[in-house]
Amino acid sequence: MKNRLFPQHRFVQACFSRPVDQTPIWIMRQAGRYLPEYRQVRSQAGNFLTLCKTPSLAAEVTLQPIRRFGFDAAILFSDILVVPEAMGIKLSFSDGEGPMLDPPIRCRKDIEHLKATVNPDNDLDYVMEAIERIRSLLQDQIPLIGFSGSPWTLATYMVEGGSSKDFGTIRKMMYNNPSDLLLLLEQLTTVVTDYLNAQIRHGVQAIQIFDTWGSVLPFELFQTYSLNFISTIIAGLHRVDRNGLAIPVIVFSKGCGHRLKPLMESDCDVIGLDWGVDLGKARRQVKGRVALQGNMDPAVLYAPQAVIRAETKKILHRFGPHPGHIFNLGHGITPDVEPEQVATLVKVVREESRAS
């Protein structure tokens, strides 16, 4: 990875732990239900999946929070479950119930019915078209983040048939039919690698891999069933864009802030942290080898502005002087937050990190 060219965006610079004028900020689910303009487009689309699959609308909602708050990065509006759908599972979202995948994948025969590979330019063409549109709208003012779920996290939804409280089915499978589960994860690894490389070809300038459910795994099996596949994906990514500029890879593994050492070994550039972790301690542990993204409790955005300011300062001071920090929430923003609260957060991060 020598002789890489680094883009000048503040966000990408920070991802590579390079000097920045102030701490960049974006927030997970920044294009979402807390914004009235999002709710309007969403109701226009009729349902969530149609919104994901209509490039003009997906591009529009991707841009909404950028216009409103001036975040330092945009993130593609999509859903991690479009990947299992492209592999041949029926995907639907019912209000309040979460996603449903049908049929669930529970044995070798189920796995063999899935598409072993996916052609993103065909099977996920609407994602690629959205990326092209967003890039064109952004005019390179800020970079665009592409993403995927990790194989393990995607597999939890595929095996459970949707969201789960205790992940009983996939955990049973793990101890009873490990070879079937590993086969599914390998297949997902191929598909996700191809998918992310296609996103890069079409224009994303950073990649985030969401390992939302890695924390379900015992520490040793976290390596076996999740991190190994993430590492394989990262090794298979073409980490420069069409102009030869370096593309950072962020791994967000919720609840795994105590697994920084193995996470670093995935060869990612950034580790995303939830709010369970002391950001200062994490920085001392990673010793500059990776940048860190996070990690405010999303519930702080329900608080009075003085509390938002105080909590923001705490996080910035805990991390210490930049570079190497991307400010974010520790998980997605919740739908009932007032947009003005987000404006306050962005303002405080700017003011306080310029000062530090």
Add this chain to the structure above:
Amino acid sequence: MKNRLFPQHRFVQACFSRPVDQTPIWIMRQAGRYLPEYRQVRSQAGNFLTLCKTPSLAAEVTLQPIRRFGFDAAILFSDILVVPEAMGIKLSFSDGEGPMLDPPIRCRKDIEHLKATVNPDNDLDYVMEAIERIRSLLQDQIPLIGFSGSPWTLATYMVEGGSSKDFGTIRKMMYNNPSDLLLLLEQLTTVVTDYLNAQIRHGVQAIQIFDTWGSVLPFELFQTYSLNFISTIIAGLHRVDRNGLAIPVIVFSKGCGHRLKPLMESDCDVIGLDWGVDLGKARRQVKGRVALQGNMDPAVLYAPQAVIRAETKKILHRFGPHPGHIFNLGHGITPDVEPEQVATLVKVVREESRAS
């Protein structure tokens, strides 16, 4: 705490990191739905809460897993939510829905309507009677563990009005009305201390404090909103029984295995760990200052017996030579496990830890 007398039970010895012949084992929710004899008594009682409140039946189900598996400790059959109920909230359990508490506690007025103190001998007399009965049935062959939820964990149910996915209401309260929440937690601390001391007076020989939802808290607020109150409770416990024998205190804080240092400072004797943690690494961190309890993934009990054996050996070997380890699952046993699987687990722990 000098000149304490130590009971000879293997379980208590291990809690105090004293020499044992083999690693003791009990499992969380060992008296529970996976046992056909439990289901029979449960249907006889009609509902879960009646079972908790009928001392003869509570004693019977407490003893069932002891007869079947010969565990090294019994744990009082009860529920952590009898405490909020004794403070004046209506508690009910609906099948599949989890517990419901009514009215939920959301402001100072709600808190003022609660009983500020509880007389366990009156308000929770059925618990005390169950303890006396169990002790008499056990004839001191093995010790009896009493327990309570931590103030924070009890407060999550009281504020949310039941179980919760994201704990949105209590987290809002934490950032918006911290003084109200702290008042509630102080009140709970008094009640829980009195409750546990009453359990000790009536005969329990060890205490476990369940901080099931401590992991919801940012690391710094974990101290403020959960651990400080646990420490206050521990400081207020009369940690010797009526015969002058020492009583160990176990703190089980699910998802907080990366917070061992603050947990140790609570002055507990044992930290209970879930399966997210490397038991060997945890032992090196605690340096013999506390014993450790755990930490097998409950899903291992779905696996073939050879896998149960292999996973059990892994955990024993990771911990290394006793003393200072109490074998347990990393969370409660699930209802659909076959009892023979538990018999295998107990057998392997015995065989392998005698050998080590």
